Amino acid sequence: MRDLIAEQPGLDRRRFVEYAAKSLLGVTVFSALGRPSISAEPAAAAAAPVYGPGKAKRLIYLYMAGAMSHLDTFDLKPGHKNQGQTRAIDTNVPGIQISEFLPGLAQQFDKLAVVRSLTTQTADHEAAEYWMRTSYQAIATERHPTIGPWMQKFRGRQSKSLPDTVLIGAPPRHPSAGFFDPTFSPLPIGDPNRGLENTKAPEYLTDSSFEKRLALIDGFDKKFRGRVKQQKVQAYTDFYTEAVSLLASSELKAFNLNEEKNEDRDRYGRDSFGQGCLLARRLIENNVSCVEVNCGGWDMHANIYNGGALPNRCNIMDRAISNLLKDLKDRGLLDQTLVVLATEFGRSPELNYNVGRDHHPAVFSSFMAGGGIKGGQFYGSSDAAAHSVETDPVTPADFNATIATALGLSLNEIVHSPTGRPFKVAQDGKPLTKLFS
């Protein structure tokens, strides 16, 4: 077991990189996270963004659970009786306005491509959420994979020590790896503040005693492993090796938000979504392919303005995402990282008698940013009452096809489930090519 650690290619590679960086670039301190040094940043920032499909290497998927109101966020209808109390403010793109509750995103609008003509077929949270995440209607006999596992399917695993997909604050009903085998399973993180659980060894255990324990495992298990020559036993040995490597790896720190400065943590907001977005950034910086962060609490049926529900929720979302986009940009990561905001449906344009909005699948809004997406634009539109799609309807499958296209995943490749049924990454969705130019 001790040898296993020494043999870790990941460790060797990292040591090599660190060594190379120190000797060749003249950098004295190399961040534990492998983040580019300060001197590298201007170059990255100076490079003009390149739009187009297939540019994205990684995905941050931000899910607004409970259905985000389109009228109060990205699809305002100033002057219309349906507008309610939300007022429009200018963004950093001339002529474009969004909700006053999103001042941070207004200043990042040049990075956003907002789709305002999404439409879905059910007003049931669970069913619509499933549709949005998988492109398929939920059925009792099959479970469809979500985008992270599809990325792994097409591109292979990206990180030796970290999982490819991490879900932060996802509900248990998340379709997750669907019918793919468990090696595609995303790693669930419940509370971003706690990060990856069970990585902390008891305090009495020093590094050397951990190694001693590993040697003991090896000693006690040698005969069994010698006798039983089966793949599934060997697979476990591999997982042990991987776990040991993960525990020893500096990448583990990616899960630990305490590594961040307090002011940075405050900047994202100390709520679970804010901290989740910060964790997402850290994981992306460490080569995790896909991170999903969930933001619940959008299912507001009553008293949305004065009760504070809507302004508060918008504030949580705005603070976290605008800081995330800013940081990704500053670190030169935005061009290769697709940031998607999604939700299951919109909310009824007419305020109900409790001054709330109910479920509304006919039209709703979401956005994409970075990863080859051209920002500063609206795609599609709703009618004057924000009731139905007026131009360019987009289905969940179309939306997901666009995500897949940005990531360079083949829309036509058919993958069979274990039951023999054929499936595609975004069913028959058509990508919104306008978002890339």
Add this chain to the structure above:
Amino acid sequence: MIRIATGLVCGNRLSLFSFVTALTCCLGAMAYAADAPPPPPKSEKEPRIDAVVPGGRAKLEKGEWDAVIAETTVILNGDAENVIALLMRGIALNGKGDYDAAIKDLTKASSKPSSDLTTRDIRADAFSNLSVSYYRKDKFLPAIDNAWFALLEKGDHFEAHNNRALAYIGRGQYDKAIGSADAAIRAKEDFADAYSTRGLAYFFKNNVDQAMKDQTKAIELQSKLAVAYQRRAAVVAAKGEFPKALEDLDKAISTKPDFADAICDRACLYGMARNLPKMVSELDGLTKSNPSFARAYYHRAMLSVDQKKYDLSMDDLDQAIKLKDGFAAAYCLRGYAQTNRKNLDEAVADFTKAIESDPKLVNAYKGRAAAYQKLKKAKEAKADQDKVAELQPTPPPKPASNAKKPEDPTPRFTVSSKEVSPAKLKEALKSAAEIDKLVQANYKKFDVTPLPKTPDEQFLRRVYLDVTGTIPSYQHVKKFRNNNSANKRAELIDELLNSPAYAGNFFNYWADVLRYTDNLSGNVRGEPYRQWIKQSLAENKPWDKLVYEMLTASGRVWENPATGYFQRDPNMPLDVMNNTVRIFLGTRIGCAQCHNHPFDRWTQKEFYEMAAFTFGTQQNTHGGDKRYWNSNPHERLQADFADIEQEEEDRRNNYYRFERMIGVNMQIVNDQVDRKIQLPANYTYDNAKPNETVAPRTLFGSQVSLKPGETPRQGFARWCTASDNPRFAKVIANRLWKQVFGVGQIEPVDDMMDDTVAENPALMDYLEAEMKRLNFDMKEYLRVLLNTETYQRQVCVDEIPLGAPYHFPGPMLRRMSAEQVWDSFLTLAVVDPDEFRELPAKVRTDVIGFNLDTVSAKKVLDAESKGSEIDNGVNSKRQQKYTYKGIVLARASELPSPVPANHFLRSFGQSDRELISSSSSTGSVPQVLFMFNGPITHMLLEKNSTIYLNVVKQKNVNDATKIIFETILTREPDADELALAVEEVKRNGPAGFGNVIWSLVNTREFLFIQ
């Protein structure tokens, strides 16, 4: 009040206590008279007000009511819809005390429909002032509601928050009042009125310090706030500081000379200072200057009663009651006076009136009880005395300091097992030998060398895991080793099949197959179903009977728990049939749901014909269903709900709870035999037309002809579970074979086709025949399999190439299931891992189930609250004792289904219950992290863990080390292992034991079943 009056009478002079209490009560009666000035319109609306009535705002502030009324009336004569004029006139009418007229204007102003912000601000003000109108009329509920309506329009409307707080005080809801006053203060930090209101609420909660602080703060913020002085006077009087109280009251009255309540309070204070003439003269003055002020008469009457001048008190009391509707205290006092005047019937009438106005007025019940007694109405007197006892509960006796804590009385759900029959053992062994013979025939045929017999300890571990789902404890290991019987293996098999753990283990298996979830359709909880499954397994209900019950069950889940099967897939009639055929008949017809099956012979039409059997089966009913209700319970209950006196906010919030609870009681699995299935509109094959109705027809085997009175579903169930169904017996025989041997005779177990051939067809035939011979007795069938030589051979350790046939030289090596890993850890860590059992479903369903024909809306709501209380309170409380680092240390079969995604069980592959048999036994990094550092691993090394307790009993390192091996791996260490472990312990002392334990549970050997 009687108590006070009695104090006054008996003492024959005004005792300190009685008067403080009297004052408090007065304040209680007076609270709603507390003078909240009508909220002045906010400054930002000034231009609008002044645009309608020039100088209107100033006039309102100065209280020039008549001028405002005159001017707005002129405007309204021209434009009856002018909301600003309506609002202003409403405020002025409130100021003049014409509340009914104010209500008319304000209601109109508040109901103008528009969502533009200006109108909504005005609406908010109108609602807030409406709240004042109702409050002044002592109508607290509408006062609360209107304040809330104002807040719906404008969440930071601080006057509305304060008005709501006052109205809560009026209703005696002090905590809510404090909450609302807090909200008012949050909305406006320097809002003196809100501090004063909150102080009043604290005063009634007997929190004198906080009351004092709040009133003082209010006075600091606004030195001319008369009510704050008046209320502070009550607080200092309660502290016995009369001069200070007098000072405050003087200040209140000088600030506001017509402040009747303050004058009245001062009169009472004089009384407390035994200055009765002064008290009387003050009250006399008050009745002259403010003849409509009821309290003055009441207090004067109280003095008369105190002096036993009952006749004299009558006029004052009559007057007080005339002036103030529902003056409970006055009725109560008059009742007392009437009692003493020997007018007993009148006394009873007065007390009754008092109770009507204030059903919590203890003294009224006391008084009436006394009057009844004098009237010789013992029964009525008793009822009132009981009520007094109920309202004044005696404080619970202090528990004796060394009294033993009572055992947790919360019931646990346990199964009662049916044991296997000793008489049938011989038969079972004969069948086992027959199976061995058939297996051996294939050895010869395929040139397979059988593996040697397992050593005892390996057999012990394997059979424990296969039957009870956990490794044996050290005590079990010792017991088995010390058993010298020649039949010890067969004996152990019987013992384990008879144990309750058998049901838990197989429940875990079936929960995966059946996708059992604790939340079924329509908010129905699945516990009755899950407990029924466990009990059915424990009592060894024959498989055909068990399935027949699931497939045919009708009713509510707590009346007929087997309905849980259909409740799992509400409104998915096609999926239900698809799943049913897959689970019980091992056949996948799902593809044919949308098109002819590409790999099997089923056509889409055949799928629909199968689905036709259960298409009419519904999971819920509706109010109009005459089969279940006399009259529409939904309509009746909604009308009843509308009649419940409750806050509007509560009404709206409660409505969902209310509807949900009715919904739960309407979740009744039933059959609508007239509901016919049609082919889809896009049906493309030429053997039928789109939308054509199809009749039920079975896929294979015999056709079903329905018996008289039989529903299509019952007919289907009869066909499905029949002994001559070509697949039913085969599927269960194969499933259980796989559970025991690790791989089925047919794989996968639920995808048989016409041309499917078993590994050993003769054996498969025999197994199927055995299943039928045993009448689907699962324990007996398992007993046969477990007693075979084949089962008791060592596992195959070689790699078996994917798809290669396995000829059973011994069972297959398997990783433990998630539940087996978890339960084995518990066996190592927890002294009695079987102690925690889930709550019997009945505890909850007895509460939430009701007769919809007779239940009241109030009962429905109560049922919901009590149900939630059990879910949140009772359950979490009983779990506390078994919780370690946030996880409940209970057997997997006792935990929620599904458990959260980050639970140990899920990490090890327990199903999320979404799809049939979706558990997995592959590894992952998080699993290893759980094993390394998870809470359950920590628990193992705690001082009170089972393994720790086993180890500390040993005298030397060698023995202790052996015990560790036997506890974790069910075997002794060999010489090398012993040396390694002993060296570790010698080097590190007790910590070395910990390292050995930690390392052993982290071996592959621990995780895999040999």
